[in-house]
Amino acid sequence: MKEKCTIDDIARLAGVSKTTVSRVLNHKPDVGSATRKRILRIVEEQGFVPNITAAGLAGGRSHLIGVLLPSFTSLYVLDIMRGMAEAVDDTLYELVLYSINDRASTKDKGDVIERILTSKLTAGLLAIMPGQLSSYVTRLHKPGFPVMTIDDQEAIPSVPRISADNRGGAYIAVRHLLSLGHSRIAHIKGPAHYLCARERYQGYCQALEEAGLAVEPGLVLEGDFQENSGFQAARRLFSLPSEQQPTAIFAGNDLMAYGVLSAAAEQGIAIPSELAVVGFDDLSSSALVRPALTTVRQPFHEMGRLGVKRLLTQLSTQLYIETSHNGMHGRKFYEREAPAATEHIQLATSLVVRASCGASHQQVNPT
Structure with a gap:
């Protein structure tokens, strides 16, 4: 079996740095036309698929959106998910699903929320009917990590939500x-x-x-x-x-x-x-x-589609500025013209x- 091609392999074959390959894959403008074409040709020849999780962590921004799901046995969840999938289809983002067993204890469900928070793999979270997990979801919603609920069992005052009339x-x-x-x-x-x-x-x-x-x-x-x-x-x-x-x-x-x-x-x-x-x-x-x-x-379909769109709107307002203090470099998060935290969209x-x-x-x- 052929070993999986890595970004290092692409850089070696193209005779460029890994950073240059990354800039091409992320559609950055400051790469020469000839170099860009060469890298893209090699990517296609090698069947290279970028690891969006690793790319997100390396670049300071994940391109994964977490979706907290109730049991898949709920028929309407599939319609909501189709709307979500349609909304991310033409973006750089992908969905990662966290499905919670309805029979699990509240503590076990809370542990799933904690893993979402501590892993830092996702850029934000859409929670479909979190119910008893509402208090945990509220903790997730903070600067730099937008959260939105869809069709929740209770209104969470501090978290934007989408519901039907x-x-x-x-x-x-x-x-x-x-x-x-x-x-x-x-x-x-x-x-x-x-x-x-x-x-x-x-x-x-x-x-x-x-x-x-x-x-x-x-x-x-x-x-x-x-x-x-x-x-x-x-x-x-x-x-x-x-x-x-x-x-x-x-x-x-x-x-x-x-x-x-x-x-x-x-x-x-x-x-x-x-x-x-x-x-x-x-x-x-x-x-x-x-x-x-x-x-x-x-x-349902529109709830899912609009949920992703609104979350992406929040992410598009998030900016990072480079910081330097006593020789230590880092990033500082701030938000510009973000939607109101208590936004409620009723369809x-x-x-x-x-x-x-x-x-x-x-x-x-x-x-």
Whole structure:
């Protein structure tokens, strides 16, 4: 097997210093045209792939962006990651993933954060739903190491974040059900400690109150954002006396809505003629279930794309100046026109109308 070519090999073959090779690979302007062409030709002939981690450490700036992920079993994470990958595609940066097992202890999760901080391999961090790790993420966010959270379970006042308009999305979903003539609309909430679950409940309440309808405690149940909790909650609603049962259910996410569909099928309840169902997320599978699910679309792809763009904006404001004191040389970091630390970008949601609520199919209504 051919040994891996190094930057030293390229420099030796080109008859130049390693610094000159590095300047060519980093697109620095002060290298002669003939020398540049010779180095690039040798790089291509040798199939040389720069070690961006080592290059970053040597140059004082990493070209790796850390991404802190919840479990890959979360379907929406893939959409967020596609947006991130698209955003870095035409840049000098690459993504390095830190996936944390949902079953790991808070201490073990915190240890992962500590390794990110102490390794100094990444230029910044994007944290997707850090949840219990929020306090650790806050510690990471400091001058020289920008951090941004995406769709977090809690708002971290000191860290910029990107989220969807959960309240507005829930509001238009319930308003749609009201427009179809439903007045007994149940809601299966997500866990109360999730910010998005509380915001969606607020949107549900707002829509009912504006329609002159009281929120009935018996029609509001809490799930855990998993399909089985939606199934069990729907069973409880179906066990109510017939005059108290809902004619529509707004589930706090698509997975719980799938559970509602399963429970309705078990009970022989026809959807949408006997029960309308609306979810929240617009997972790719929501167009494939039967009946196809009406749901609120979250802009997951845009969250990931914009998260990287905003982080790169912060990195572009970071400058280093050479320092010298008592014969010791070094670098000093300072920041210029950086985005506000408390920046919150809230992206619009939209209603995707399909068969499960009994209205016209494939109609998207932006907020």
